[in-house]
Amino acid sequence: xxxRLKVSSAQLGPINLAxxxxxxxxxxxxxxxxxxxxxSKFVVFPELALTTFFPRYWYDDPNEVEKYFENxxxxxxxxPLFELARSKGIGFxxxxxxxxxxxxxxxxFNTSILVGPxxxxxxxxxxxxxxxxxxxxxxxxxxxxxxxxxxxxNLGFNVWKMFKDDxxxxxxxxxxxxxxxxxxxxxxKGAEMVVLGYNTPSDNVYAPHEPPYLRVxxxxxxLQAAAYQNGIWVIATAKAxxxxxxxxxxxxxxxxxxxxVVAKGTTEQDEVISYDCDLALGEYIRNTTFNFAKHRxxxxxxxxxxxTGVEIDLAN
Ligand code: CDV
Numbered sequence: 001x002x003x004r005l006k007v008s009s010a011q012l013g014p015i016n017l018a019x020x021x022x023x024x025x026x027x028x029x030x031x032x033x034x035x036x037x038x039x040s041k042f043v044v045f046p047e048l049a050l051t052t053f054f055p056r057y058w059y060d061d062p063n064e065v066e067k068y069f070e071n072x073x074x075x076x077x078x079x080p081l082f083e084l085a086r087s088k089g090i091g092f093x094x095x096x097x098x099x100x101x102x103x104x105x106x107x108x109f110n111t112s113i114l115v116g117p118x119x120x121x122x123x124x125x126x127x128x129x130x131x132x133x134x135x136x137x138x139x140x141x142x143x144x145x146x147x148x149x150x151x152x153x154n155l156g157f158n159v160w161k162m163f164k165d166d167x168x169x170x171x172x173x174x175x176x177x178x179x180x181x182x183x184x185x186x187x188x189k190g191a192e193m194v195v196l197g198y199n200t201p202s203d204n205v206y207a208p209h210e211p212p213y214l215r216v217x218x219x220x221x222x223l224q225a226a227a228y229q230n231g232i233w234v235i236a237t238a239k240a241x242x243x244x245x246x247x248x249x250x251x252x253x254x255x256x257x258x259x260x261v262v263a264k265g266t267t268e269q270d271e272v273i274s275y276d277c278d279l280a281l282g283e284y285i286r287n288t289t290f291n292f293a294k295h296r297x298x299x300x301x302x303x304x305x306x307x308t309g310v311e312i313d314l315a316n
Contacts, residue, residue, distance in 0.1 A: 003165045003279040005193070007042045007235055008035035011252040014241035021077040023031030025173055027270050028081055032131040036088045036274045041117060041163060043085070046197035047095035048110065048126075050078070053199040053239065054097075055132065055149055056142040058248055065149055069099035069108060073121075086119030091162055093171060093237075095197040097150075098126070099148045110150045112171050112197065116162055123160040127173040127181070138207045142246050157182060159189040167192055167279060174198035177222045177236065180229065181304065182315035187230035193280050194226070194236045202247040211219060216251045220261070221228045228259030231285030233277050241268035257282030 010031035028045060035043045048054070054068045073096065074082045085092055091114065098111035110127035132144030146176060159170040170186035170193070177183075186194055200219060201221055204210040219236075227234040233256060240250035252265035254275045263273040286292075312313055 003167070004182050004276055005042055005163060005165070005167050005279060006037065006038070006040045006270075006274065006276045007044065007193075007254065008040040008272050008274040009044045009235050009252045009254060009263070009265070009269075010035060011237055011250060011265050011269075011271045012046050012049060012239045013267075013271075014243040014248070015050075016244050017052050018053070019077075021050050025081050029084055029147050029208075030282060031270060031272050032081065032084055032088070032092070035274060036090060038272075038274045039276075040274050041090055042195075043090055044235045044237045045094045045193045045238050047112070047199050049095050049197060049239065052243045053246070055138075055145045055246065055260065056201075058138070058143055059144060066099065069097045070245060071099050073098070073113060078311075079237065082119055085115065086117070087210050089117040091115055091117045093195045093197065095115075095173060106293070108150050109153060110146065110173055110185055112196075114160055114162060114169060114171055118188065121159060122162055122220065123171065124155060125152075125158065125171045125173065126155050127176065128153045128157070129175045129179055130285075131175045141203075142201070144205070157185040157189075157192045159186050165279070170194040172196045174200065175284040177226065178218070180226065183226040183230050183232070183234075187232060187290075191230065192282060193230050193233040193235065193277070195237075196202060197237045197239070197246075199239045202249040210250060212247075216249050219249070219251055220253065222268070223255045224259040224261065227255040227257055228285065231257045231282035231290050233279075235283070238268075238283055239244060242251055257285055275292065300315040 023086045051068045095112040112125050114122040127131045130146040132146045134148035143229045170191040202212040238252045250268040254263040263275045265271045
């Protein structure tokens with residue numbers, strides 16, 4: 001019997017500041033129903049899916065930013081989504097801003113979770129690669145303050161088994177997808193599929209000469225390279241469109257282990273794309289070109305885990 005998993009990526013269009021969580025969850029529920037009508041068993045929602053992409057805004061008062069964070073998951077507003085998914089036997093990935101109390105202290109993370117088809121929490125991830133800055137730069141059209149509002153994730157990159165076929169699924173968030181190390185760690189842990197959500201501005205405020213088409217090209221390049229180089233399925237879901245005038249690109253995609261794009265969003269609105277993934281497809285890649293056990297040479301990769309930034313280090 002072949003192992004297959006029908007997945008859907010449920011892209012969200014813009015969420016403006018005035019939009020309530022309840023209204024967003026309503027939209028997510030409609031997309032979950034659409035995914036169910038197509039026979040999907042797994043739905044991937046975006047990064048920070050419940051609110052606008054708030055790290056673009058500077059808040060002087062730290063208490064003001066607390067309104068974007070969830071103290072528990074499921075929260076009262078997301079409970080209907082969890083209930084519907086469980087009643088339909090659908091698992092999902094959800095990104096949100098997490099506030100947790102640990103060691104008597106409040107912590108803030110950019111988090112995603114995997115929820116099983118029985119409604120139970122399977123696994124949690126806290127974003128490792130936080131882009132942007134933590135200082136105030138009022139002279140740019142928008143800021144990117146993930147380094148101010150979130151701590152670096154402390155759970156590492158993990159892989160969990162899900163669904164009746166024990167599909168090995170890893171998760172990461174947005175900027176993580178640009179770093180090959182993210183996927184290689186999960187590849188080494190036996191991932192067959194990696195899922196992620198993202199919020200990516202269409203313009204690069206710190207390099208304004210970069211055109212929007214290049215932003216989408218680099219996004220796709222990262223997904224396709226990661227899929228092929230690890231022989232895994234990659235599902236990536238955007239929050240897209242103009243949030244109070246700030247433009248996030250779409251391009252939600254399902255990428256096969258061959259590196260080929262098998263489904264891609266065509267809008268910057270709420271949109272579901274689906275594909276029936278053959279989990280055996282990556283095996284030949286993982287057994288030949290990227291047979292890690294046979295061909296990797298970690299003795300020559302040490303610098304990757306020892307050095308963060310470039311130090312000019314010439315051999316002549
Ligand atoms: N949410 C993100 O991590 N966004 C980044 C932007 C800032 C480049 C990304 O890598 O898409």
